[in-house]
Amino acid sequence: MEQILAGVEGFMYPNEVELQWSILIVLYPFITGLVAGAFILASLERVFNVEAVKPTYRLALLTALAFLLVAPLPLQLHLGHPERSLEMYLTPHLTSAMAMFGFVYLWYLMVVLVLEIWLDYRKEIVLMARKSTGATKLLYRVMSLGVDNISEESLRIDHKLGTFLTIVGIPSAFLLHGYVGFIFGSIKANPWWSTPLMPIVFLFSAIVSGIATVMLMYMAITVVRGGKIDMPCVDTIARYLMYAFIVDFSLEMLDLIHRVYEADESFKSLDFMVHTRLYTSQVILQIVIGTIIPIGLLAMTQLIKLTDGARKGIYSVAGCLTLIGIFSMRWNVVIGGQLFSKSFLGYTTYKMAFATKEGLLPALVLMVLPFVILWVLVKLLPPWEEEAPALSDGPGDGI
């Protein structure tokens, strides 16, 4: 406590000195953003017929699922009484934005994502169940949910239903992440958060981070597998990334300009915070390194004719910087929103612990976990056309 008090500058209401939402709550919008973004990239191929991004379609869906499975964990860890979290389903308080999380999450997980993946992979699952033996056979039979029909007619229905689900999925992905933005944007007590732009800024930053993740994953996995990166595919993804990023950055700048021009009662306090305690994470990491440089790099690939190797390098760097930028944005919203006093007269400091319930260690574990889940998912449901289980010699040789 003395340490925290030493980090206080000016006047904070006494109960405000300690931060309420930690790095785990930073992870929550970051992870759900990746889910929504990856799904929207997947839907580009399915609904908007962007054939070029087809090689990433299944990978994007599996990435979305892997991250979505982890999304509630930071929230659960953060709760004072995680054993009571089921109450949000049983007795939800309908005026609470947070109470809707469970329903939005379940809708998205079960109705949209799992069902769409199941429909898309159903043929392979059934073939795998037929070919394999023992425990593997049992596993695939369970995954097939007892449906064995893979006739042309049946697969045609699957495809139609899948397309319909994707169409439902796009507004659902918007809902999932727009909603996360609403959790912050609807808090009138906090001027750093309270803006109707928040859900839409969250949404576009989600699309940006999801596209960047899938692009990086696709390139990395292809290289590891010794395959050849499909350049028209990554070129298209990078172009969409740039478009989404420009919209995202414009919205954030609109918010900034609006704040500077209006200069309401909170402005001096927030302005001081951005120039001091948030300078590194907001100005340097989020705006310069995480936004302007990647947009510039991506724009360069559009304006100058570069070799495949150069473009790959640029896309990798731009993708990594993008993720740093979007993570910083989440950090600046969640942590930044608690560093200043609601009296606008002072500032506190966030002291991140390491090996505690809400420390850096669990945060790192939670960031690695989706990749472990994705590895398992890719083993079970290989997203690569040429190595789909139906065509392979045996089970489990996906990647």
Place this chain on the structure above:
Amino acid sequence: MSEAKVDRRDFLSSGGRFLLLTSAAAAAYEHVLAGAPEKAPNYKTTEHWWAMTIDIDRCIGCGNCVRACKTENDVPIESSFFRTWVERYHVEGTEMERPEVDSPNGGYDGFREKYKAGEGSKDFFVPKLCNHCAHSPCVQVCPVGATFVSPDGVVMVDKAYCLGCRYCVLACPYGCRFIDPRTETVDKCSLCYHRITKGLTTACCETCPTGARKLGDLKNPNDPIHEFLKNHKVHVLKPQMATGAKVFYHALDGSVR
């Protein structure tokens, strides 16, 4: 069986002691009664609507209210947990937007003299507590309804139901909530509900030596709060938040936030 012998000396001694104790007890009881505003053996929540008035001009920053509250409500003693606290404002000239404010240990130990009067500045104390808002943002955001407004207008927490998600702490514009580290649930001023439903006043009002803080029942037409609100110009904290705050301040300076 031997007969008890009581001589005159014993009789006078014990009789005198009995009389003395009875009268002392009677006097003490009278004193207790005087401190209790009204007896309420059959408390009905629908017949009350609680509020508080705070007269800034009367507050001397003694910290009695803070200490009484911590003791009465078993509030953690550390300096970042308060159901009520007192702030000291120092405003120079027209520096309305930049007052100097401090609240060492929430005012628990009172305030050491820091400013000298009459140097073109003004100093005053502002006691703070939950405003028991009629349209409370904390109640609105609670995902399970563990925070609620009672029918008599008190914002309360069901600790057996609270998830400890801290959303309400962040949604309160006044900084009135904290997480009790012992229970991992949220805690806040309950307006001493256990007292006011028995006809007593809150611990902070009870111990205020100058009568700066007064509990009032807006549904009781005979409550002095009506007279106070009629005869004083009052203000609530952060009226722009439109929370329906029910802690009414008299002589609240525009620099207070």
